[in-house]
Amino acid sequence: xxxxxxxxxxxxxxxxxxxxxxxxxxxxxxxxxxxxxxxxxxxxxxxxxxxxxxxxxxxxxxxxxxxxxxxxxxxxxxxxxxxxxxxxxxxxxxxxxxxxxxxxxxxxxxxxxxxxxxxxxxxxxxxxxxxxxxxxxxxxxxxxxxxxxxxxxxxxxxxxxxxxxxxxxxxxxxxxxxxxxxxxxxxxxxxxxxxxxxxxxxxxxxxxxxxxxxxxxxxxxxxxxxxxxxxxxxxxxxxxxxxxxxxxxxxxxxxxxxxxxxxxxxxxxxxxxxxxxxxxxxxxxxxxxxxxxxxxxxxxxxxxxxxxxxxxxxxxxxxxxxxxxxxxxxxxxxxxxxxxxxxxxxxxxxxxxxxxxxxxxxxxxxxxxxxxxxxxxxxxxxxxxx
Amino acid sequence: xxxxxxxxxxxxxxxxxxxxxxxxxxxxxxxxxxxxxxxxxxxxxxxxxxxxxxxxxxxxxxxxxxxxxxxxxxxxxxxxxxxxxxxxxxxxxxxxxxxxxxxxxxxxxxxxxxxxxxxxxxxxxxxxxxxxxxxxxxxxxxxxxxxxxxxxxxxxxxxxxxxxxxxxxxxxxxxxxxxxxxxxxxxxxxxxxxxxxxxxxxxxxxxxxxxxxxxxxxxxxxxxxxxxxxxxxxxxxxxxxxxxxxxxxxxxxxxxxxxxxxxxxxxxxxxxxxxxxxxxxxxxxxxxxxxxxxxxxxxxxxxxxxxxxxxxxxxxxxxxxxxxxxxxxxxxxxxxxxxxxxxxxxxxxxxxxxxxxxxxxxxxxxxxxxxxxxxxxxxxxxxxxx
Numbered sequence: 155x156x157x158x159x160x161x162x163x164x165x166x167x168x169x170x171x172x173x174x175x176x177x178x179x180x181x182x183x184x185x186x187x188x189x190x191x192x193x194x195x196x197x198x199x200x201x202x203x204x205x206x207x208x209x210x211x212x213x214x215x216x217x218x219x220x221x222x223x224x225x226x227x228x229x230x231x232x233x234x235x236x237x238x239x240x241x242x243x244x245x246x247x248x249x250x251x252x253x254x255x256x257x258x259x260x261x262x263x264x265x266x267x268x269x270x271x272x273x274x275x276x277x278x279x280x281x282x283x284x285x286x287x288x289x290x291x292x293x294x295x296x297x298x299x300x301x302x303x304x305x306x307x308x309x310x311x312x313x314x315x316x317x318x319x320x321x322x323x324x325x326x327x328x329x330x331x332x333x334x335x336x337x338x339x340x341x342x343x344x345x346x347x348x349x350x351x352x353x354x355x356x357x358x359x360x361x362x363x364x365x366x367x368x369x370x371x372x373x374x375x376x377x378x379x380x381x382x383x384x385x386x387x388x389x390x391x392x393x394x395x396x397x398x399x400x401x402x403x404x405x406x407x408x409x410x411x412x413x414x415x416x417x418x419x420x421x422x423x424x425x426x427x428x429x430x431x432x433x434x435x436x437x438x439x440x441x442x443x444x445x446x447x448x449x450x451x452x453x454x455x456x457x458x459x460x461x462x463x464x465x466x467x468x469x470x471x472x473x474x475x476x477x478x479x480x481x482x483x484x485x486x487x488x489x490x491x492x493x494x495x496x497x498x499x500x501x502x503x504x505x506x507x508x509x510x511x512x513x514x515x516x517x518x519x520x521x522x523x524x525x526x527x528x529x530x531x532x533x534x535x536x537x538x539x540x
Numbered sequence: 541x542x543x544x545x546x547x548x549x550x551x552x553x554x555x556x557x558x559x560x561x562x563x564x565x566x567x568x569x570x571x572x573x574x575x576x577x578x579x580x581x582x583x584x585x586x587x588x589x590x591x592x593x594x595x596x597x598x599x600x601x602x603x604x605x606x607x608x609x610x611x612x613x614x615x616x617x618x619x620x621x622x623x624x625x626x627x628x629x630x631x632x633x634x635x636x637x638x639x640x641x642x643x644x645x646x647x648x649x650x651x652x653x654x655x656x657x658x659x660x661x662x663x664x665x666x667x668x669x670x671x672x673x674x675x676x677x678x679x680x681x682x683x684x685x686x687x688x689x690x691x692x693x694x695x696x697x698x699x700x701x702x703x704x705x706x707x708x709x710x711x712x713x714x715x716x717x718x719x720x721x722x723x724x725x726x727x728x729x730x731x732x733x734x735x736x737x738x739x740x741x742x743x744x745x746x747x748x749x750x751x752x753x754x755x756x757x758x759x760x761x762x763x764x765x766x767x768x769x770x771x772x773x774x775x776x777x778x779x780x781x782x783x784x785x786x787x788x789x790x791x792x793x794x795x796x797x798x799x800x801x802x803x804x805x806x807x808x809x810x811x812x813x814x815x816x817x818x819x820x821x822x823x824x825x826x827x828x829x830x831x832x833x834x835x836x837x838x839x840x841x842x843x844x845x846x847x848x849x850x851x852x853x854x855x856x857x858x859x860x861x862x863x864x865x866x867x868x869x870x871x872x873x874x875x876x877x878x879x880x881x882x883x884x885x886x887x888x889x890x891x892x893x894x895x896x897x898x899x900x901x902x903x904x905x906x907x908x909x910x911x912x913x914x915x916x917x918x919x920x921x922x923x924x925x926x
């Protein structure tokens with residue numbers, strides 16, 4: 155496998171955009187990425203699209219050629235990948251693999267979701283399709299309910315507290331408040347988070363990520379081509395996609411996502427680094443408990459220590475290892491199919507030193523972790539400067 | 541790129557199976573493929589799934605790990621690809637590329653769709669999502685309407701007749717009547733086809749493929765591993781995926797699918813063969829006119845000659861170049877996400893000499909063509925004996 159670099163990024167703002175359709179969001183991200191990299195659409199040898207549920211949210215399927223044509227990408231393989239909330243993380247993985255293996259020199263990978271045109275109840279129903287509809291969901295669960303069970307169990311096993319969950323939300327809102335592309339730019343306090351509307355005990359509305367519209371795109375190129383482009387290239391040093399059972403009840407433990415743990419191990423091995431080397435990360439905080447699990451499953455702290463770790467300030471900007479300096483899914487927003495590629499964009503911006511007031515000094519090695527469902531798909535990517 | 545072989549196949553029957561769910565169909569095809577090849581589930585280094593609209597048809601998304609877990613495939617990348625009716629053709633393309641490029645030695649590729657639990661009207665609506673919902677479909681079109689326009693134009697430009705369309709249906713029903721796995725095993729006559737219920741002039745119900753449930757799976761391996769397995773390996777000699785506009789009105793001509801033409805050219809070039817060398821083919825006859833277009837776009841005959849060619853008997857079993865000896869989408873059935881891989885299975889069975897009374901004598905070189913929507917995605921695969 156030859157080395158691969160991210161040579162361009164493009165993002166729409168994340169938010170609720172009633173006047174925008176899915177395709178225009180995706181095309182905007184592609185065009186911004188082309189502009190950022192100095193590529194033209196006809197240089198893309200393949201187009202990968204991550205999208206979770208366009209057909210259910212907006213009624214449009216066959217989205218890869220639908221978007222590619224409008225973006226000016228013609229003739230080449232255009233492929234939509236669906237892996238629940240890890241759809242564009244998985245699209246990125248496959249695009250990386252194709253370039254690393256020498257199939258293509260230059261590819262574009264976008265992710266998009268348009269969620270806010272549906273009612274909250276319908277959004278919950280569509281999202282439930284990422285879980286086991288014949289099992290846990292037929293029994294009445296929703297994703298907040300599944301992650302509430304995970305949180306309850308984590309509290310029981312490890313003494314994690316509601317205050318520690320709230321600390322994750324407070325931190326991510328603090329970061330997101332500084333991110334001009336974020337969906338919800340407002341600071342909150344631990345008190346406010348704890349007093350939030352209860353969605354599913356122990357998770358309040360402040361423990362849950364946002365329902366958003368948005369898109370993101372990156373350009374990947376073989377490293378020996380990477381200097382042809384406008385932006386400072388960022389290397390993909392390690393990456394892995396793994397899978398596990400979709401149904402929560404099929405997992406041996408619900409306080410660890412085995413797929414995340416294994417994806418992390420593989421990505422560290424490929425990159426030749428250890429968890430301790432990771433300076434900062436974008437982690438999949440679909441719920442606050444998910445960020446805590448991720449810090450454990452990726453080896454930032456031992457299992458069970460994620461709660462105190464979050465409360466310690468280590469994962470805040472200015473701390474030892476900032477997590478979700480973008481604001482995360484919690485504050486930046488979570489247009490499901492866009493999230494994986496948006497995480498890559500956010501890590502790349504930090505490595506390029508383009509993160510403005512959220513810039514992490516001396517950023518050279520970052521990690522992105524994208525999760526599908528309650529741990530059935532995991533993609534971990536390690537990015538770094540050369 | 542190193543050589544790759546199909547080393548196993550597995551198919552469910554195609555039909556209407558109210559007692560079966562989507563997952564059980566897919567898992568059956570995987571298990572049959574493992575049995576056919578002599579592989580075990582834990583030898584699969586990746587799992588690719590083609591599925592068009594599971595979330596809309598049965599409410600379940602995140603299908604790749606959902607099916608893989610039940611089939612005994614663990615830990616490895618499990619990825620769903622959606623490309624309308626070319627979903628599993630595209631999944632096969634990406635799986636082939638990954639093995640050819642040396643990323644994996646052994647992968648499984650399945651396709652599945654469970655369509656018959658929805659009303660006919662709802663099926664038409666879900667299928668319409670493979671077209672431009674904001675354009676042609678919002679204007680009132682359905683896929684039969686789009687292909688009726690194509691047929692009308694083909695008649696206008698080239699003199700193609702309704703009788704020639706009917707000949708395609710009669711031939712494919714004749715083939716399918718001999719296929720124990722086919723959905724609709726009955727002979728029809730040209731008179732019956734012409735007198736069929738009009739769906740959209742000039743297409744009667746006999747010009748339209750079936751709404752089916754079913755699944756198919758193949759195992760791919762690097763050729764240097766292919767002899768480890770039970771079945772006679774069949775080489776992937778050439779393959780290409782291409783794209784074009786989703787909306788019919790964005791195409792320069794509606795009597796040629798440019799994406800099919802280009803995919804064919806690329807696949808022929810990779811295989812080092814010419815159209816004239818292809819002994820038999822499984823072509824995407826979602827409508828009778830689509831088979832006629834495919835014989836032209838793939839260079840079996842010059843543009844405009846597909847109608848007389850169909851009527852000549854050349855494409856029937858016993859003719860010079862049998863097309864859809866399986867019965868095609870018209871008679872074998874068209875569980876959308878399964879079709880691409882099922883075509884590969886059917887070509888492989890012919891090359892192995894396992895096609896029973898439908899066997900083509902001396903079959904050494906066959907082609908499969910899978911189409912998404914009205915030509916926005918095309919995958920052409922050329923398979924042969926070593």
